[in-house]
Amino acid sequence: MNVDIGNALGGDLGLERGDLDTLDERVADAHERIERGRARSEHGYAALNLPDTCDPDAIRRAADGFDPEHLLTVGIGGSALGAATLTGALGAGVDCRYLDNVDPVWVRAIVDEVDLSSTVVNVVSRSGTTAETLSNFLVVREAMEAAGVDWTERTVVTTGTEGNLRSMAARHDLPALDVPDGVPGRFSALSTVGLFAAEVAGVDLDAVLAGAADEADRLAGSLFESPAYAYGATTYALAERGAATNAVMPYAESLERFAEWFAQLWAESLGKDGRGQTPARALGATDQHSQLQLYRAGPADKLVTLVRPRESNDVGIPETDLEGLSYLGGSSLGELLDAEFRATEASLAAAGRENVRIEIDRVDERGLGELLYGMEAACVLYGELAEVSTFTQPAVEWGKNAARGLLGGGEFSEADAVTEKRRLEVE
Numbered sequence: 001m002n003v004d005i006g007n008a009l010g011g012d013l014g015l016e017r018g019d020l021d022t023l024d025e026r027v028a029d030a031h032e033r034i035e036r037g038r039a040r041s042e043h044g045y046a047a048l049n050l051p052d053t054c055d056p057d058a059i060r061r062a063a064d065g066f067d068p069e070h071l072l073t074v075g076i077g078g079s080a081l082g083a084a085t086l087t088g089a090l091g092a093g094v095d096c097r098y099l100d101n102v103d104p105v106w107v108r109a110i111v112d113e114v115d116l117s118s119t120v121v122n123v124v125s126r127s128g129t130t131a132e133t134l135s136n137f138l139v140v141r142e143a144m145e146a147a148g149v150d151w152t153e154r155t156v157v158t159t160g161t162e163g164n165l166r167s168m169a170a171r172h173d174l175p176a177l178d179v180p181d182g183v184p185g186r187f188s189a190l191s192t193v194g195l196f197a198a199e200v201a202g203v204d205l206d207a208v209l210a211g212a213a214d215e216a217d218r219l220a221g222s223l224f225e226s227p228a229y230a231y232g233a234t235t236y237a238l239a240e241r242g243a244a245t246n247a248v249m250p251y252a253e254s255l256e257r258f259a260e261w262f263a264q265l266w267a268e269s270l271g272k273d274g275r276g277q278t279p280a281r282a283l284g285a286t287d288q289h290s291q292l293q294l295y296r297a298g299p300a301d302k303l304v305t306l307v308r309p310r311e312s313n314d315v316g317i318p319e320t321d322l323e324g325l326s327y328l329g330g331s332s333l334g335e336l337l338d339a340e341f342r343a344t345e346a347s348l349a350a351a352g353r354e355n356v357r358i359e360i361d362r363v364d365e366r367g368l369g370e371l372l373y374g375m376e377a378a379c380v381l382y383g384e385l386a387e388v389s390t391f392t393q394p395a396v397e398w399g400k401n402a403a404r405g406l407l408g409g410g411e412f413s414e415a416d417a418v419t420e421k422r423r424l425e426v427e
């Protein structure tokens with residue numbers, strides 16, 4: 001992974017090289033804290049050890065014997081987004097679907113679309129209590145039974161040591177993978193949580209973990225020596241100067257899910273104590289015809305993170321006599337995308353709008369390993385610098401309790417607050 005922070009300097013938010021030199025002293029201290037946390041496998045920091053602690057053979061054993069047409073991952077948040085990012089980016093010899101929402105129309109359509117007799121279901125939940133995941137699994141299991149499919153023959157569980165899914169796996173002797181200790185869901189892509197789907201989809205797990213290990217080896221006591229820390233420190237420094245939003249704009253359709261995964265990682269880790277940086281999901285070149293207007297001419301309150309592979313397959317553009325477009329003929333879509341990427345980058349800089357370039361060599365296993373690990377390490381560093389509790393997510397519990405109370409799942413004061421909503425309806 002290569003990170004170019006040149007366009008983060010000299011912009012409207014006023015970040016200069018000297019500021020990063022000063023911040024680098026705190027980066028060194030933060031790196032020491034991170035390395036201590038890793039050495040002790042402390043909660044959260046353990047995620048940065050996954051290139052070494054993840055056992056790909058256990059994942060391969062769990063996938064062994066399955067040769068499905070479809071893989072249905074039933075999970076939500078970090079229990080689905082890592083897998084979706086890896087299979088979305090690396091392609092899949094298998095039709096990979098993700099039930100990570102409880103929209104009944106959407107769930108019914110997916111369950112009806114797949115051939116359940118040739119589907120492997122991976123139900124993923126660290127806690128084993130997530131309402132959306134358990135509800136969707138019960139719907140899928142009922143559909144399998146209705147289709148005359150033995151669900152116990154086609155279900156793999158990925159969960160913690162306790163809880164509903166663990167006891168169900170034991171009761172029905174289901175293949176079960178352990179979620180890694182001390183790794184919050186949003187940091188678990190490079191573990192059993194994200195890699196089972198990748199394995200079933202034919203992804204080379206060893207290459208993904210090797211890419212992650214390369215990025216781990218580049219963590220250092222200076223932001224100028226570590227791409228991950230350069231990104232984490234620069235986004236932190238810009239946030240401190242007013243960059244309340246970080247628009248992540250991959251210039252590859254295969255990385256669209258990566259932007260969604262990044263959004264959970266960044267928001268759930270750093271949105272604490274009234275602080276944080278809002279991750280906005282964008283896509284290049286498409287959003288040059290959409291959100292770029294705001295990024296360039298709206299409030300100077302954001303940075304844009306431009307992500308791309310340095311190499312990719314290409315498609316030629318045929319010669320044309322179309323009025324004013326002959327310059328495109330004989331070129332290629334890749335050359336057009338490259339020109340647009342660099343033009344957008346320069347367009348933002350020319351308007352004083354800070355942006356950072358992140359590049360991987362190719363959208364392949366090593367590239368994804370580097371990118372996922374690099375963003376996780378950047379997030380951990382940002383959290384250290386911001387002095388927030390990076391690895392917890394207490395704010396999501398209020399809504400869970402309210403919904404549970406509304407559904408009769410117990411007495412929760414939050415549910416009362418829902419019924420007391422202030423109303424002003426306009427018909």
Ligand SMILES: O=P(O)(O)OC[C@H]1O[C@](O)(CO)[C@@H](O)[C@@H]1O
Pocket residue numbers: 076077078079124125126127128129130133184185186268393396
């Ligand atoms: O894996 P679980 O326990 O089902 O949690 C799913 C997701 O829900 C959260 O706990 C937030 O509610 C995320 O942090 C997590 O990725």
